[in-house]
Amino acid sequence: xxxxxxxxxxxxxxxxxxxxxxxxxxxxxxxxxxxxxxxxxxxxxxxxxxxxxxxxxxxxxxxxxxxxxxxxxxxxxxxxxxxxxxxxxxxxxxxxxxxxxxxxxxxxxxxxxxxxxxxxxxxxxxxxxxxxxxxxxxxxxxxxxxxxxxxxxxxxxxxxxxxxxxxxxxxxxxxxxxxxxxxxxxxxxxxxxxxxxxxx
Numbered sequence: 001x002x003x004x005x006x007x008x009x010x011x012x013x014x015x016x017x018x019x020x021x022x023x024x025x026x027x028x029x030x031x032x033x034x035x036x037x038x039x040x041x042x043x044x045x046x047x048x049x050x051x052x053x054x055x056x057x058x059x060x061x062x063x064x065x066x067x068x069x070x071x072x073x074x075x076x077x078x079x080x081x082x083x084x085x086x087x088x089x090x091x092x093x094x095x096x097x098x099x100x101x102x103x104x105x106x107x108x109x110x111x112x113x114x115x116x117x118x119x120x121x122x123x124x125x126x127x128x129x130x131x132x133x134x135x136x137x138x139x140x141x142x143x144x145x146x147x148x149x150x151x152x153x154x155x156x157x158x159x160x161x162x163x164x165x166x167x168x169x170x171x172x173x174x175x176x177x178x179x180x181x182x183x184x185x186x187x188x189x190x191x192x193x194x195x196x197x198x199x200x
Contacts, residue, residue, distance in 0.1 A: 005067050006040075006064070006067035007041065008039045010105070011039060011042050012041065013189075014135070014190070018104065021133075021194045021196075022050070027053075027100060029053065030100065031053070031097070031099050032046075032053050032101075033056045033058065033095055033100070034055065034102045035086060035121070039067045039068070040069075040070075040083070043057045047077045048075075051077075051078075052079075054081065056084065056098065057080065057084070058085070059083060059086070060085060060087045088106070089111070091117070093125075098125045098130070100130055100133065101130075102135075103133070103134050104135040105136045106136070107134060107171065108164060110163065116174055119132070120178055122197070126199035128200065129198055129199060132180060133194065135188070136192055137165045137193070138171070140169075141169060148190070149191050168193070168195065179200045180197040180200070181197060181200055183197060184196050
């Protein structure tokens with residue numbers, strides 16, 4: 001591609017398994033806010049498959065927002081809004097409400113403060129019963145991690161010591177203090193999880 005569009009092989013691999021879970025999680029109507037939209041490929045794919053919903057992409061990276069805007073220009077989905085500059089760790093987001101919040105492959109590729117900010121932001125924006133959907137690799141209790149996730153965790157920490165695969169119990173405990181209840185967890189391909197919280 002000769003424009004600003006970026007492409008992620010992982011996004012192309014996991015978008016349909018994620019969409020299958022989202023179909024059972026998202027509300028029938030309303031606005032879905034995606035935090036850390038990255039290249040924009042996920043949100044364009046989901047918006048095409050679920051056209052009644054309004055989709056709001058966001059990313060703190062200028063390059064990512066440029067990619068999202070380029071994908072929107074190329075695909076022209078009528079139900080996707082222009083990307084916003086949202087830093088998950090910030091207290092104030094340029095969004096006042098959302099019926100659902102998504103964060104795909106963000107929690108492990110950001111500092112813990114970003115996860116805490118994501119949970120707090122979702123708690124502020126979501127209505128009672130509104131879902132927060134997370135996707136990525138997690139540690140689960142005392143279970144040993146898959147060898148691929150052990151290697152991935154080491155690679156993440158080598159790139160940035162503040163990154164790394166998070167303990168799901170710790171994420172759930174932090175969410176619980178903010179009024180977010182862990183609803184269910186779905187095993188996904190490549191040792192990833194779909195994690196669904198709901199706003200109490």
